[in-house]
Amino acid sequence: MRTTLCDRLGIEYPVFGFTPSEHVAAAISRAGGLGVLGCVRFNDPEELDRVLDWMDDNTGGRPYGVDVVMPAAVPAEGSAGDLGELIPAEHRAFVERTLAELGVPELPDGAAERGGVLGWLHSVARSHVDVALNHRIALIANALGSPPVDVIERAHAHDVPVAALAGRVDHAMRHVDNGVDLVVSQGYEAGGHTGEIASMVLLPEIVDAVGERAPVLAAGGIGSGRQAAAALALGASGVWMGSFWLATEEYRRGMAEASAMQDALVAARSADTVRTRIYTGKPARLLRTRWTEAWSAPDAPAPLPMPLQNLLVAEAHQRISAAGDPSVVSMPVGQIVGRMDRVRPVADIMGELVADFASTVDRLGTLR
Amino acid sequence: MRTTLCDRLGIEYPVFGFTPSEHVAAAISRAGGLGVLGCVRFNDPEELDRVLDWMDDNTGGRPYGVDVVMPAAVPAEGSAGDLGELIPAEHRAFVERTLAELGVPELPDGAAERGGVLGWLHSVARSHVDVALNHRIALIANALGSPPVDVIERAHAHDVPVAALAGRVDHAMRHVDNGVDLVVSQGYEAGGHTGEIASMVLLPEIVDAVGERAPVLAAGGIGSGRQAAAALALGASGVWMGSFWLATEEYRRGMAEASAMQDALVAARSADTVRTRIYTGKPARLLRTRWTEAWSAPDAPAPLPMPLQNLLVAEAHQRISAAGDPSVVSMPVGQIVGRMDRVRPVADIMGELVADFASTVDRLGTLR
Numbered sequence: 054m055r056t057t058l059c060d061r062l063g064i065e066y067p068v069f070g071f072t073p074s075e076h077v078a079a080a081i082s083r084a085g086g087l088g089v090l091g092c093v094r095f096n097d098p099e100e101l102d103r104v105l106d107w108m109d110d111n112t113g114g115r116p117y118g119v120d121v122v123m124p125a126a127v128p129a130e131g132s133a134g135d136l137g138e139l140i141p142a143e144h145r146a147f148v149e150r151t152l153a154e155l156g157v158p159e160l161p162d163g164a165a166e167r168g169g170v171l172g173w174l175h176s177v178a179r180s181h182v183d184v185a186l187n188h189r190i191a192l193i194a195n196a197l198g199s200p201p202v203d204v205i206e207r208a209h210a211h212d213v214p215v216a217a218l219a220g221r222v223d224h225a226m227r228h229v230d231n232g233v234d235l236v237v238s239q240g241y242e243a244g245g246h247t248g249e250i251a252s253m254v255l256l257p258e259i260v261d262a263v264g265e266r267a268p269v270l271a272a273g274g275i276g277s278g279r280q281a282a283a284a285l286a287l288g289a290s291g292v293w294m295g296s297f298w299l300a301t302e303e304y305r306r307g308m309a310e311a312s313a314m315q316d317a318l319v320a321a322r323s324a325d326t327v328r329t330r331i332y333t334g335k336p337a338r339l340l341r342t343r344w345t346e347a348w349s350a351p352d353a354p355a356p357l358p359m360p361l362q363n364l365l366v367a368e369a370h371q372r373i374s375a376a377g378d379p380s381v382v383s384m385p386v387g388q389i390v391g392r393m394d395r396v397r398p399v400a401d402i403m404g405e406l407v408a409d410f411a412s413t414v415d416r417l418g419t420l421r
Numbered sequence: 422m423r424t425t426l427c428d429r430l431g432i433e434y435p436v437f438g439f440t441p442s443e444h445v446a447a448a449i450s451r452a453g454g455l456g457v458l459g460c461v462r463f464n465d466p467e468e469l470d471r472v473l474d475w476m477d478d479n480t481g482g483r484p485y486g487v488d489v490v491m492p493a494a495v496p497a498e499g500s501a502g503d504l505g506e507l508i509p510a511e512h513r514a515f516v517e518r519t520l521a522e523l524g525v526p527e528l529p530d531g532a533a534e535r536g537g538v539l540g541w542l543h544s545v546a547r548s549h550v551d552v553a554l555n556h557r558i559a560l561i562a563n564a565l566g567s568p569p570v571d572v573i574e575r576a577h578a579h580d581v582p583v584a585a586l587a588g589r590v591d592h593a594m595r596h597v598d599n600g601v602d603l604v605v606s607q608g609y610e611a612g613g614h615t616g617e618i619a620s621m622v623l624l625p626e627i628v629d630a631v632g633e634r635a636p637v638l639a640a641g642g643i644g645s646g647r648q649a650a651a652a653l654a655l656g657a658s659g660v661w662m663g664s665f666w667l668a669t670e671e672y673r674r675g676m677a678e679a680s681a682m683q684d685a686l687v688a689a690r691s692a693d694t695v696r697t698r699i700y701t702g703k704p705a706r707l708l709r710t711r712w713t714e715a716w717s718a719p720d721a722p723a724p725l726p727m728p729l730q731n732l733l734v735a736e737a738h739q740r741i742s743a744a745g746d747p748s749v750v751s752m753p754v755g756q757i758v759g760r761m762d763r764v765r766p767v768a769d770i771m772g773e774l775v776a777d778f779a780s781t782v783d784r785l786g787t788l789r
Contacts, residue, residue, distance in 0.1 A: 251610035418782060
């Protein structure tokens with residue numbers, strides 16, 4: 054499995070692995086793909102700096118990337134405290150009542166409250182870029198469209214290419230107009246923030262529209278070599294996988310609370326996801342659990358806009374993680390969750406994907 | 422482009438074309454695929470009989486199939502008049518008011534009202550099967566899951582294989598348990614009645630679950646050879662296309678009112694569809710127009726269950742067709758509508774698809 058992106062980025066396989074875990078990201082890079090570390094959870098830039106030091110030392114000299122979250126429209130800025138005053142009491146009461154009804158305990162005394170993820174803020178995302186450019190990163194990806202043009206230009210000044218996710222053709226065209234180097238076509242079936250057009254339709258549309266201006270990666274529904282072959286048949290130059298790495302042994306390292314989440318993912322089928330605004334305020338696909346069902350009940354309030362919704366549910370997410378109940382998980386994941394049937398090492402997933410890709414291409418050759 | 426289905430069904434390419442038009446169905450069969458005529462519009466079995474006589478004479482001796490609509494759960498039976506009494510006055514008033522607001526004229530005096538499509542009724546669908554089995558059909562497909570087992574057995578007694586559409590793995594398993602010979606994996610992106618799982622995920626899931634018990638066709642998002650290659654990479658033995666044939670010259674024959682509809686489809690992008698219950702009472706993907714938008718307004722009533730909703734909007738559909746306004750079309754179509762950029766002969770579409778499939782497979786071979 055080789056495309057022009059392999060030489061360009063110095064990777065063995067055009068498999069881009071997005072993950073919030075440095076252990077997973079490093080393992081993806083060591084296995085021949087490009088591990089892309091999600092930065093949104095780092096409220097403190099110094100913590101990101103330490104983690105990227107670790108990445109520099111633990112990727113066996115292979116390239117890796119980072120993923121920041123900069124919405125195209127600059128959202129409200131402010132500290133968690135300032136923004137918190139914008140959250141209606143009705144919403145806070147609903148969250149408290151729902152957690153009680155779902156049997157999610159309070160946090161133990163002394164448990165630090167992280168105060169919500171601020172990585173959605175432009176200022177915080179910019180600090181992520183500043184930190185990352187001091188490391189040997191091979192890619193900056195933006196999960197919410199084009200980063201500001203000056204950020205793209207700074208990355209280019211460091212010889213770092215920029216990728217941006219697109220759920221529609223017009224988004225993709227805006228990205229390349231802004232100087233983005235790699236477009237990630239993110240289909241409806243993907244986990245996290247995602248649009249309404251499925252990969253089978255969206256990917257070749259974006260490939261045709263972008264043409265020679267940028268290679269396109271396929272995101273949404275990829276978890277096997279057959280799916281990677283389908284993506285390359287549709288014109289992708291590589292695949293972008295996120296959900297699939299959640300069911301890995303590496304994901305558990307340094308994440309003691311991952312066990313219930315992995316149990317829930319392994320048990321889930323492809324129909325067990327829901328696209329909802331309750332995670333961040335923008336439509337994102339999550340695992341369907343008792344938590345997401347509570348938010349779709351008739352008495353539930355409408356989710357708040359970004360970044361307020363994530364601040365609203367930040368402590369709830371902490372409590373849910375600590376509770377360790379697979380039926381109350383709050384986790385972004387794509388429809389590919391139906392294929393995540395066991396927890397494996399990253400290298401096993403990569404090895405199987407590459408072998409399956411080769412046999413799929415051979416099989417297709419016989420149908421020519 | 423050849424799979425085992427070609428020899429089994431006596432077709433040149435494993436391209437199954439669903440269409441309500443006998444002119445399109447015959448052209449698909451003549452072009453080397455399998456034209457599958459939708460029967461749901463035939464309230465009168467004798468009219469279907471005459472049209473199948475025409476198919477027998479105009480397919481150049483090539484095989485063709487029929488598509489009936491038998492819901493798995495038997496819906497209410499009765500004449501249009503009896504059923505009409507179950508429609509609330511509020512719904513009738515909304516339809517009248519909406520058509521007036523959209524500028525859709527009344528039908529001219531003397532225009533026959535067809536009284537709604539009754540093909541959704543089990544009794545009518547059974548009459549379609551009775552008629553079709555007296556013709557040289559090569560396939561009976563059911564758009565809404567497994568037909569009753571006795572219908573499958575009657576088809577088999579005539580050496581006619583049966584296909585059934587599935588939007589989830591459990592549906593597919595029920596079909597093969599019931600004796601269905603071909604499973605059509607219908608992804609979220611498809612037009613008409615469709616589920617929530619996208620083809621990229623659904624298709625390989627169904628292929629794996631069904632195994633050797635039945636070949637699987639890919640429906641949803643197919644309109645090019647690249648997409649056909651992706652489908653075969655994912656394990657399909659052929660493709661099932663519906664929407665794409667709506668933008669053909671053959672579709673206009675005998676359908677004077679098709680012009681506004683085709684104008685609307687050619688102008689639409691992939692984002693211009695909506696999945697709604699307003700067409701039949703079950704979720705179906707339609708072109709987004711001022712008609713579908715009116716039904717999603719806050720003052721719109723909830724759609725009625727099948728078969729009442731279709732009876733409710735039957736005359737509205739007639740008036741809309743007669744009005745010839747592309748902005749008020751009521752038309753099932755998939756997200757592939759974004760690729761339908763001109764009206765062409767069926768044979769051109771087939772030729773381009775087959776050539777594009779071959780070049781895609783060749784290109785993939787170089788990425789091995």
